[in-house]
């Protein structure tokens with residue numbers, strides 16, 4: 001919250017960023033469950049005396065904030081979703097310290113996945129996947145909650161059923177219309193849950209982990225279409241909108257989704273020699289993969305009644 005201070009507006013927060021923690025839970029049957037989290041915490045308080053009076057008496061040391069992450073991970077005897085851990089931390093800071101009015105906790109989960117060996121799930125072996133599950137929660141002293149979850153680094157590609165035509169043509173336009181191209185992107189998405197209080201959250205264990213997996217599946221299924229015939233994409237914009245709409249249509253506790261989908265270009269390769277001999281003629285087969293530049297396309301879709 002902005003404060004008036006010596007004729008200025010003043011806003012402040014403090015916390016600890018990128019606290020890395022891994023937690024293993026061992027079942028009686030010998031199966032291990034593990035998570036690796038990168039936790040960033042910001043605390044909001046009314047206190048400004050540390051800034052203006054050299055008085056630290058209202059400060060939760062960022063070292064203490066860091067230690068709390070490990071202490072809470074230790075205390076928790078059952079596996080929990082990354083969202084639940086973020087809320088647990090934020091609730092702790094806002095209820096334990098009189099000075100703290102609200103806490104913002106952002107966590108990125110590293111994608112460790114249980115491996116299979118000879119077709120059987122391994123009890124304690126994991127390999128690193130690619131896309132990451134993220135969350136950001138804000139909890140106020142009153143228990144008021146804002147929560148988003150998300151996904152980062154979800155790289156998707158299809159080799160056909162994509163085109164782009166009918167766009168503006170002017171003296172600078174070189175791109176031909178096409179009904180046949182590669183479509184590749186790396187999805188970054190955040191979605192807002194409609195839960196507005198820490199007192200009315202779903203109680204089912206790992207509810208938000210299940211939700212994350214289900215949202216990821218809807219995003220991917222919509223991008224690709226059915227396995228045999230696929231689905232035609234008229235543009236990244238059109239596919240992005242279909243994906244966003246599918247998520248809001250399917251999950252009623254999600255009020256807003258933001259999708260960022262760079263258009264990662266695979267350029268047709270055509271090579272000819274100086275005397276015009278064709279070396280490689282592009283026939284939807286040989287491409288030059290690129291990282292940059294890339295098209296940048298993003299959008300948010302929300303329900304009318306969603307609070308911003």
Ligand SMILES: O=c1[nH]c(=O)c2[nH]c(=O)[nH]c2[nH]1
Nearest residue numbers: 164175234235236237263295
């Ligand atoms: O799906 C696309 N959207 C665009 O806005 C665009 N612009 C462009 O050059 N290629 C594409 N492809």
